[in-house]
Amino acid sequence: MTPASASLASTASVDALAACEGDLAWEADRSTDPTGLGLVDPRTQGIVPAAASRVPRWLQRLLGPVALIVAWQVLSMAEIFDARTTPGPATVLNTAFVMLGSGELQAHVLASLGRVLHGLAVGVALGVAGALVSGLTRWGENLIDANMEILHAVPNFAFLPVLIAWFGIGEEPKVALISLSVCIAVYINTYSAIRNVDASLVEAARTFGVGRRELITAVILPGALPGFLVGLRLALTAAWLALIFAETINAPAGLGRMMSDAREYFRVDVIFVLLGIYALLGLFSLALARFLEARLLSWRRAFDGA
Amino acid sequence: MALEQPDFGTVGGPLAVQALDVRKAFRDHAVLRDLSLEMRPSEFVALLGRSGSGKSTFLRVxxxxxxEVEGHIRVPxxxxxxxxxxxxxxxxxxxxxxxLGLPQTQETRQRGLATLAEVGLHDRAQAWPRTLSGGEAQRVALARAMVREPQLLLLDEPFGALDALTRIRMHALLKDLYQRHRPAVLLVTHDVDEAILLADRVLVLTEGRISLSAPVEVPAPRSRSDPRFAALRRRLLSELGVDAD
Incomplete structure (x- = not known):
């Protein structure tokens, strides 16, 4: 299922409600009802809209953001917004091009992206390893799970001072903070997915002589994959959030560094550019997660289509 | 108590299943009470019973x-x-x-394909299960069972969730598979007609013990219009507490 059709399905009920508000002809119209029995064409009566709009759904959904930007631009041009605290979209876009032209923006984005990827790699590896050990073995559960619950209960960013004490103020505490957030999100979801694999399928597999190894590779891990992907999606969000906190520690480069510089020199336009960058990176991460789900869970698609 | 129960379930000769005085209780509620059943190799036995009579529990045993059960039990x-x-x-x-559960070799693959052909699903070998209809999925489940050439095939209301037309086709398919592979079959069902159509012997389980054992002496092809069919049907239904008229 494409993202566009997914959103179509999720908004179908909203469309149906909107259709309800239209003319519900409860009384038969004699001119179009020669039988006089009060019979009606069922196609005009349903709460399901007859045909979808010809404009693609994703384009329709762009309406909200576009309207917001237009209103923002109009209010800025009318000088209702103070240009010093709320520069208009055109100004922000211009600033973005200047920063791109000097190569400054790319360098900082790459520095931040590098940290996030590094943190993701370490965090996903640790989270999955931990979830496998505690999901598949009783001793692993006893050893790991309660500790992860405790880690989960503490707000991750409260660990920052400790990470600085351990790793100094270089790259390590930044990557460590991102890894920690990612690891917890991946662990919690993957572990519970492993433990919640349909018991009737496990029972069926056992009756067919499936050994421990095949049980894990052919039943439990594929069954837990959807849960892992939910964890990965949350981890991507958590990684960008952790990045903002991590880059408040003495970062020579990165989006956080730009943000604190902009704050210092009161460059509100730069701050808006950075907010836009965070939004784009976040949306891109979600798109990546959706892409992975579509690729890895193709066996599910058949179900959606049925 | 055990002495009062006649040994309806026992037979002579070589056996595919031997279960003697099987007892099981959930807390203080007895589910199986001194249940005895013997099945010959290649014998097709249908086990009827109302819900809660313990028939699925016995099949799971x-x-x-x-x-978690007491008694003497031997299965292939x-x-x-x-x-x-x-x-x-x-x-x-x-x-x-x-x-699933077989060594993954080329030979296994060929056997799997051959068994899928037997249930008429050779061309769906590479499909995802969720693209199958309910009847097709159950045929795959039958193929998964038959590919192992079982000496004992245990069927736990296998057609209970299917529509009436699909069920008729599944009966024919099961009969066909049974005649080709000749395993001992224990079919747990609450469908009296299904039991008479398919089985050599029909048992009724009442409150955890076998209350009736009847050989099916309706000649093939078994037809509901056969008076012997109707008579057995009436007898079984009345044992199950249903007044046929």
């Missing part, structure tokens, strides 16, 4: 899915179970579902 090593729901792994292809 024979299928090694429930070990090669067993296969078909449940009411197909229980296919949705992330494995139809063929891989059939060969």
């Amino acid at each position: 024979l299928g090694a899915l429930d070990a 090593r090669r067993r296969a179970v078909v449940f009411q729901d197909p229980r296919l792994m949705p992330w494995l292809s139809v063929l891989r579902n059939v060969t």
